[in-house]
Amino acid sequence: MPTVMGIDPSLTSTGLVALENGNLILHETLEVKEKGIARLLTLQNILERRLFAYKPDLVVVEGYAFARSNQAHQMGELGGMIRMLLTQKRVPWIEVAPTQVKKFATGKGNSPKDIILRDVYKRWGVEFDSSDEADAFVLAKIGQAVLGDIKGLTQEQVKIVKAIKKKDMAA
Numbered sequence: 001m002p003t004v005m006g007i008d009p010s011l012t013s014t015g016l017v018a019l020e021n022g023n024l025i026l027h028e029t030l031e032v033k034e035k036g037i038a039r040l041l042t043l044q045n046i047l048e049r050r051l052f053a054y055k056p057d058l059v060v061v062e063g064y065a066f067a068r069s070n071q072a073h074q075m076g077e078l079g080g081m082i083r084m085l086l087t088q089k090r091v092p093w094i095e096v097a098p099t100q101v102k103k104f105a106t107g108k109g110n111s112p113k114d115i116i117l118r119d120v121y122k123r124w125g126v127e128f129d130s131s132d133e134a135d136a137f138v139l140a141k142i143g144q145a146v147l148g149d150i151k152g153l154t155q156e157q158v159k160i161v162k163a164i165k166k167k168d169m170a171a
Contacts, residue, residue: 002020002056002057002058002147003018003019003020003025003054003055003056003057004018004019004056004057004058004059004060004140004143004144004147005017005018005019005026005050005051005054005056005058005059005060005140005143006018006019006059006060006062006135006136006137006138006139006140006141006142006143007047007059007060007061007062007082007136007139008062008132008133008135008136008139009061009062009075009078009079009082010078010132011039011074011075011078012031012032013029013030013031013130013132014029014030014032014043014132015027015028015029015030015130015131015132015133015134015135015136015137016028016029016030016047016050016133016136017133017136017137017139017140018050018054018056018140019137019140019141019143019144020054022144022149024126024137025054026050026054027128027133027136027137028133029129029130029132029133030043030046030047032046040077040078040081043078043081043082044081044085047082047085048085048089051085051086051089051091056091057092057147058091058092058093058094058143058146058147059086059091059092059093059094059143060093060094060095060096060139060140060142060143060146061079061082061083061086061093061094061095061096061139062095062096062097062098062101062135062136062139063095063096063097063098064076064079065098083095094143094146094164094168096139096142096164100142100160100163100164101135101138101139101142102116103156103160104138104141104142104157104160105119105120105123105134105138106119107154107156113131113134113135114131116131116134116135116138117131117134120134120137120138124137124141142160142161142164145157145158145161146161146164146165146168
């Protein structure tokens with residue numbers, strides 16, 4: 001089974017998780033205090049080091065939350081930096097919509113963060129202190145499924161994976 005990394009981008013606390021052979025090998029919340037370009041450069045350097053250290057076969061990035069207008073330009077810069085870094089480093093990556101992440105974790109596409117934390121623990125037995133890490137974990141689990149590990153998935157989760165694959169193939 002390959003190594004899969006999930007990234008839940010945030011301007012203040014980016015969640016990062018890596019799974020190898022289905023086992024959790026990295027979970028952290030990247031809390032960067034800098035602002036503007038300095039913040040992007042710091043995050044880029046950290047992500048580059050993690051990509052080098054863990055050599056993921058696939059990275060799954062949470063897509064933009066278009067309904068949230070607060071700091072949309074800054075989030076666009078962060079998202080663009082992450083996508084450019086992955087492309088430049090030739091790391092295969094896919095994007096998953098926030099509603100798909102929530103639905104994969106809880107069965108509902110509008111679940112609040114505390115429910116995601118609870119359901120990640122109930123379903124996979126993994127407890128996180130931060131919802132950013134829980135989201136990144138779900139992204140990595142989606143990546144595992146996209147790469148073929150669908151054992152134990154619900155029918156709804158399989159439908160989400162098929163929709164992601166279909167969208168990714170169309171892009």
